[in-house]
Amino acid sequence: MAKILIVDDSRTSRRILRNILEEDGHTVVGEATNGKEGYEMYEALKPELVTMDITMPVMTGVESLKKIKEIDADAKVVMVSAAGQQHNMLEAVQSGAAEFISKPFDVNSIKNIINNLVEA
Secondary structure, X not given: XXXXXXXXXXXXXXXXXXXXXXXXXXXXXXXXXXXXXXXXXXHHHOOOEEEEEOOOOOOOHHHHHHHHHHHOOOOOEEEEEOOOOHHHHHHHHHOOOOEEEEOOOOHHHHHHHHHHHHHO
8 A cells, every 4th residue: 555645734634634544554654734844754755645735834735736746746646625725726736736635524535536546
C-alpha cells in the first residue's frame, strides 16, 4: 500500500483521514498543519500520495500544491475541500491536483479515490 502525507489544519480531519487510510492498509508518514509544512514535509519524506486541505493558514493548499508540483511534476496530490470551494477546486485542478475529497468525509469514496491513484 502507499506512504501518505496528510496536510490539514484541522486536527479532527487529520485524525479521521489517518484512521480511514490506516484501516485500508496505507502508512501515514507524516501530518502537516499548513501548506508550508506540507511542502517541506513532502520534500523531506517523499510520500507516494498527499491529501491536502485547500483552506489553511500560512500557505494555502493550492499554493502548496503548486510548490510540490515544481519539485515533482509526478506528485499525486488529492485536494480536500469543504462545500462551497468551487473556485479553489478549479485552480487546484489547473495546478495539477490528481483528485478531490469533500468534507464531510465519505469513507468508501476516500478509499476508492486513494486506491485508484495508488494503483495508477
